[in-house]
Amino acid sequence: MxxxxxxxxxxxxxxxxxxxxxxxxxxxxxxGSSEEAKAKIEQQKPDAIVMDVVLPGASGFELCRELKDNPITKDIPVVLCSTKDSEMDKFWGLKQGASSYITKPINSDELLRAVQLLVA
Known part of the structure; x- marks a missing residue:
């Protein structure tokens, strides 16, 4: 699964x-945080990550960049989700290595499309 x-x-x-x-x-x-995410990824490497941009500690942008710079995690697709919906935010998210960027409030169909495209 x-x-x-x-x-x-x-x-x-x-x-x-x-x-x-x-x-x-x-x-x-x-x-609930980027630190917990790093620990969880070490325990069990996920097939994809859906991540908020605004998080306690390191931001989703920072964590995404860190994951993409690491040879062990660089191939895990990341979908950033945020209330930050300017074109610059989307551009910056993709520049950090995110595979997709969707805005909140979450549209279920959009979320599923984004994830299914990345793990198919």
Whole structure:
């Protein structure tokens, strides 16, 4: 089963994202910070990551860049999710190595399309 790591510090947003992914048949793991994400990735490498931009500690941008610079994690696709919806935010997210950038509030169909394209 395909496993998606959700990195989201707001429980209600995490429930929406994980619920959407589980309904589509994905296994999900959820953590609330970039530090927890790094620890979880060391324990169990996910098939993809859905990550908020604004997180406690390192931002989603910083964590994405760090993952893409690491030979062990560079091939894990990252979908950034954020309320930051300017073209510059999207450009910057993709520049950090994200495979996709979607805005909140989460549109379930858009989220699933983004994830399915990356893990198919």
């Amino acid at each position: 395909t496993t998606i790591l959700v990195v989201e510090d707001t429980a209600s947003q995490a429930e929406i994202i994980t619920g959407t992914l589980k309904t589509a048949g994905f296994a999900t793991l959820w953590v």
